Amino acid sequence: MRLDELLRRQANNGAVAIKHGDKTLSYSDWNERSLELSKNLESVLASDSLNIAIFLPNSIDYAIAYFSILYSTRIIVPIGTQSKGLEITSTLEYCEIDIIITNLQYRDFLKDCLSNYMYRVSLCFLEDQNSEIMNEDKPFIPKSNTIENIGGKDDVAIMLHTSGTTSNPKRVMLTHDNLLNNVESNTQSLQLTEKDKVLISMPMYFGYCNTAQFLTHLYLGASMVILDGMFLPKLFFQTVQNEKITNFTGVPSMLLMLLEYRYIDKYDISSLRYISFGGGNMPVEKLKALIEKFNTVGFVQTYGQTEASPRTTALLPSDSLKKIGSVGLPIPNVKVKIVDVNYNDLFANEIGEIAIQGKNIMKGYYKQETITKETIINGWLHTGDLGYLDVDGYLYLTGRKRNMIISGGINIYPEEIEEVLMQHPNIQDVYILPEEHKLLGEVPIAKVVLRNNVNGIVDFRNFCSEKLTDYKIPIRFDIVDELSKTYNGKIKRY
Numbered sequence: 001m002r003l004d005e006l007l008r009r010q011a012n013n014g015a016v017a018i019k020h021g022d023k024t025l026s027y028s029d030w031n032e033r034s035l036e037l038s039k040n041l042e043s044v045l046a047s048d049s050l051n052i053a054i055f056l057p058n059s060i061d062y063a064i065a066y067f068s069i070l071y072s073t074r075i076i077v078p079i080g081t082q083s084k085g086l087e088i089t090s091t092l093e094y095c096e097i098d099i100i101i102t103n104l105q106y107r108d109f110l111k112d113c114l115s116n117y118m119y120r121v122s123l124c125f126l127e128d129q130n131s132e133i134m135n136e137d138k139p140f141i142p143k144s145n146t147i148e149n150i151g152g153k154d155d156v157a158i159m160l161h162t163s164g165t166t167s168n169p170k171r172v173m174l175t176h177d178n179l180l181n182n183v184e185s186n187t188q189s190l191q192l193t194e195k196d197k198v199l200i201s202m203p204m205y206f207g208y209c210n211t212a213q214f215l216t217h218l219y220l221g222a223s224m225v226i227l228d229g230m231f232l233p234k235l236f237f238q239t240v241q242n243e244k245i246t247n248f249t250g251v252p253s254m255l256l257m258l259l260e261y262r263y264i265d266k267y268d269i270s271s272l273r274y275i276s277f278g279g280g281n282m283p284v285e286k287l288k289a290l291i292e293k294f295n296t297v298g299f300v301q302t303y304g305q306t307e308a309s310p311r312t313t314a315l316l317p318s319d320s321l322k323k324i325g326s327v328g329l330p331i332p333n334v335k336v337k338i339v340d341v342n343y344n345d346l347f348a349n350e351i352g353e354i355a356i357q358g359k360n361i362m363k364g365y366y367k368q369e370t371i372t373k374e375t376i377i378n379g380w381l382h383t384g385d386l387g388y389l390d391v392d393g394y395l396y397l398t399g400r401k402r403n404m405i406i407s408g409g410i411n412i413y414p415e416e417i418e419e420v421l422m423q424h425p426n427i428q429d430v431y432i433l434p435e436e437h438k439l440l441g442e443v444p445i446a447k448v449v450l451r452n453n454v455n456g457i458v459d460f461r462n463f464c465s466e467k468l469t470d471y472k473i474p475i476r477f478d479i480v481d482e483l484s485k486t487y488n489g490k491i492k493r494y
Contacts, residue, residue, distance in 0.1 A: 002176040003157050004070040006218050007031050013221060018060050019243070020226040025060045027221070030067070037068035037101075040129050044099070044122065045072070048143045051095045051159065053077045055088075055102040055110065058204050058226050061126045063214070065101040073151055076158040077171070078205030081106065085113040086420075086467045092121060094169045095159060095366065096141050099124055099131070107132070146367050153177040159366055160207050162306050163404065165416040170371070172207075172306045173363040181333060181359040182211050182309035183219045189314050189331040190274060190300065192247070194221045197271075199245040201227040201236070201254070202409070207306040208279060212249050233261035237269060244271040251409025252282040253439050259290050270296060276314070278302035279409030280441040284325050291320055303327035303395060305383055307375070309360040312336060313395050326394040334358040338389055343377060348391045351398050355380040403493050405432075408440040412472055417444060420467045426451055426458050431483050431491050432474060446474040449482060 010017070010027035017027040025033075041052065052069045054076060056062040069076045077095045079088060088110075091097075099122045102110065107123065114121055114134045119141040122131045149155040157179060159171035186192075198217050202209040204226075217224050225243045229235055231254055239245060255277055258264075275297055282301065291299055298317030304310035313336065315328030330336045337345055338352040346352045361381045364372035375382055384402035387395055405412040414432035421430045429449040434442040448460065464473040484492040 001180055002070070002151075002153055002155070003179060003215065004067060006215070007034065007067050007070075010218075010221055015221070016223055017218070018063055018224045018226065020058075020060050021228040023060055025063065030063060033064045034067035034071055037064060037124075037126070037129060038071035040131075041068060041072050041074075041099070041124070044124075044131055045074075046098070046140070048145065049074075049098040049140070050143070050147060050149065051075045051077050051097050053079050053092065053095070053097045053100040054205070055079050055081060055100050055106060056126075057081050058200060060226075061103060062204050065126065068101070070157065073149060073155070075147070075149070075156050078158070078160070080203060080205060080469065082469050082471075084465075084467055084469060087469060088113050089117050090167065090169055091161075092117070093119070093141060095171065096143050098122060098140050101126065103127065110134075144367065147173070153180070154363075156363060158210070160205065160210070160306050162365075162411070163402070163413045163415075165413070165419045167419060170368060171366040173366050174207075174306075174309055175363050178309045178360050178362060179211055179215060180219075182311055183216050185331045185333050185358075185360065186212050186216050186311050187219065189311075189316070190247070190276075192216065192220060192222070196220065196246045196273075197223045197225060197244060199225050199227060199236075199239055199243070199248045201231045201248070201250060207310040208249060208304070208409075211309055212276065212302075212311055231257070233257050234263070237261070237264065237267040240269045240272050241267045246271055247274040247276070248272070249276040251279045252277060252441060253280070253408040255282070255290055256286060256439055259286060259293065264293070269294075272297050274298045274300055274317075276300040276302055278304065278327070280406045287324060288321070301327050303397065305356070305381070305385075307362045307381055307383075308334075308356050308358070309362070312356050312360075315394070319394075323390075323392075323394050326390070326396050328395065329393055330395075334360060336389070336395055337380070338387065339380075339382070343382075346388075349388055351386055351388045353401060354383045354385045354387050354395070354397075356383060357381070405434040405442050405444050407434075407437070407442050407444065407471060410471055412444055414444065417446070417464070417468065417472055417474065420464060421446065421448070421460065423467075424458075424460065424463055427460075428452075429483055429491075433493075435475075444472065444474045445476045445478065447478050447480050447483060449480060 011031045013027035018025045054065045101124045120138045121134045124131045153176045156173045157176045301315040304312040313328040335357040386399040387397045417432045428451045431447040435445045437443045460477045
């Protein structure tokens with residue numbers, strides 16, 4: 001089975017699929033509008049143009065664009081609308097993209113981003129489905145033909161961003177089968193039905209939202225509500241009450257905001273069955289306070305990785321206090337084990353690297369065969385995360401092997417920021433590391449070694465803002481005389 005069949009089988013369903021503000025989209029209209037757009041895409045795309053970018057915010061339009069690409073038997077490449085020019089063009093080049101589906105409001109911004117790009121790109125505007133060619137005097141980007149999609153369940157459906165720099169991006173290839181297996185496992189784990197209604201606040205291109213919310217509720221023929229505005233407790237509780245929301249998925253920083261909100265008694269949230277969360281550290285005392293304060297809601301702590309489609313484990317409400325601090329048991333059809341540096345299995349309560357096996361494991365990293373082989377070994381995904389299993393098989397996280405900062409549930413890769421800052425003429429060396437943050441868990445800070453001829457303070461923040469998405473910009477730049485390095489000249493990482 002392929003993902004596009006999820007929507008095709010709802011073609012005659014007039015029920016509301018998605019609501020966003022005062023706009024609604026029925027399943028039948030969603031199917032028709034995605035089919036129409038797919039036909040337009042087919043008319044302008046060359047047969048070797050396999051990857052299509054979506055540059056849209058959380059919206060009904062995003063859902064329509066998503067399935068128009070699947071109906072065209074091509075691959076979705078989401079790009080966050082907060083991305084900056086260099087981030088966008090590096091993705092377009094790496095993923096060999098000829099067309100971007102977007103809205104007219106982004107036309108001028110994208111035209112500016114593409115002004116010095118060396119290849120031809122078309123912008124397809126959803127308002128009228130007209131296309132505008134950028135850099136018409138330049139060639140289409142050459143295709144490497146590294147993916148063979150033949151119309152089956154093992155075709156790549158989407159390529160999601162993960163670690164990588166602007167000069168060397170990295171995208172996770174998830175197949176139709178990967179995602180459908182994770183959807184079915186998630187549905188079984190939480191016993192969701194077509195009567196559920198989910199509230200979406202996280203970016204829809206995040207792996208967590210893409211599977212656990214967007215595709216899961218489509219699979220069920222259930223309803224989705226996109227939060228109409230940035231996440232704030234007042235808006236959250238108003239929406240839960242007015243829309244009779246049954247489940248929500250967020251990150252720890254969101255839950256901490258809910259905990260601090262003083263006016264919860266004004267709202268009826270009796271419809272809310274589950275709040276699932278993951279993507280960062282949740283202090284145990286705060287989680288206990290949440291469970292006590294919202295005693296009618298089941299809190300589900302989860303763990304996963306984009307490479308695993310992404311959900312891997314869940315600590316269900318029945319165990320939330322008994323096993324507090326754990327991220328739970330593997331969800332159905334997923335296996336988890338702990339291994340040492342030589343990939344030998346470890347016993348209960350021994351800390352090692354977390355490895356995952358199941359049909360949810362990615363096809364690989366796009367155009368990164370060597371890294372794929374280093375990550376998937378004998379059918380097991382080696383996560384780079386550290387943890388242990390207790391005697392009952394519950395997973396506990398203890399740290400990370402990989403160099404990564406998790407801020408508000410978003411993965412930030414220090415090397416990407418360092419690469420950008422090293423382009424600054426006044427920087428001799430730089431090291432990005434995490435600092436604890438009360439709300440976001442971690443935030444990036446920079447340790448900077450200036451060149452000898454530089455005096456005074458240099459505004460590195462503005463330099464970063466031209467090249468990096470805002471959440472990647474260090475909150476502080478500390479000037480230091482030198483950085484600690486290993487015997488072979490590499491920075492000593494935290």
